[in-house]
Structure formats: structure tokens, C-alpha cells
Amino acid sequence: METVAFVHMDQGTKEEYEFLKPLFADHAQSVLVDNLMSMLKMLEGPKLGYQVDRNVHSRQSATRALRAGESTEMVVAALLHDVADSFAPDNHSDAAAALLAPYVGEETHWIVKHHGLFQGYYYFHHMGGDRNARDQYRDSPHFDACAKFCEEYDMNCFDPSYDTLPVEEFEPMMREVFARPSRLPGIPPLETA
Secondary structure, three states: OOOOOOOOHHHOOHHHHHHHHHHHHHHHHHHHHHHHHHHHHOOOOOOOOOOOOHHHHHHHHHHHHHHOOOOHHHHHHHHHOOHHHHOOOOOHHHHHHHHHOOOOOHHHHHHHHHHHHHHHHHOHHHHOOOOOHHHHHOOOOOHHHHHHHHHHHOOOOOOOOOOOOOHHHHHHHHHHHHOOOOOOOOOOOOOOO
16 A cells, blocks of 8 residues: 555554554654754744744753753753744743653653743743742642752743753654654653654
8 A cells, every 4th residue: 555545534443543554653652862962052042132043942951951960851851942933932841842742751741841931930020920920839849849840941041151061962862762662641652663
């Protein structure tokens, strides 16, 4: 079979879906990290008033996490925590968390999903907002980890003199994390042929 016969998904057969699954899985796995690397590249360019661009900020976050001995998963999360800035500026935390959700644990996902609000602790009050808005999540078991992430791997990652590693240093870690089977319930794992 070269292609399926159906043109409406509800008309597909088990055989057709068994044919499609490895084709999609092989393709998705082969391009996922490269696509994420391209998304990181999209963060190069304007500094938007900061001393570094968002690409350097992201790599600096990952560099600090790596040097602090964080897990591979957390280093990758640090690298990608702002990756959605270029296509989801108003909900970049949610979008980045959604990208990571199938491949990281609950705490790492929660940290990335909430880091934007937690980061506000450092500046919301200068813009007429509530710097303690993060306190609405005070009862979360991940509150302290998210506050730590923002303190150690986000708010301090705008330093042009910091010895930031190139993105290529993180590629093997990205490949490791994104090769994991999906942890999302109800979605059959993509198995490559």
C-alpha cells in the first residue's frame, strides 16, 4: 500500500491506520529536534531592549542548569522554556509546556507552564501588577521548584558576559528527551518502524 484509500478519517480501516502509524512516527521522530532547533534559531535577532537576544537567554538558561548539575530533562526544559515567544507571545509558557508535555515529568511540565507568571515576581510591580501573583499556586507541590527555576535559570540569564554554551552542546540532550515515549494518557505511543 502506498497510500490509504480513505479521504475521511472515519472511513479508515485498522489496516490503513497500522500502515500510517510508523510512517508518521518515523517522520515525526526524524525531524522533531531539528524543528525545535529551528525554533530556537527564530529567537536570534532583536534584543528588544535587553542586553542579549532571546536565543542567548535560552542557551544561558540551559547552560546554568547544566552547570548546576540539573537533570537532562531540566536542562532541555531550560533551553526551551521561551521557545514559543516567536509564535505565541501572549501564552508562550503554555505553548512551550505543551511541546514538552509528552516527554517530561509532571514537575518539569508544571515549571515551564507556570514560569511566565512566576517570573513576574521580579518585575510585575514595576508595571503596575502584582509581583506576588504566583502565590495563587502556593499550595502546589511544584511551587518551590518553579520559584527556584525562575531565580536560578531565568531572571538572571540576560548577561552578555556569561560564558554561554552554543546550542549544539544541547542537541544530544534534546535527542535523548524527545526520543522518550509519550507519557500522555490516551494517546497511543508513536513507534518507529
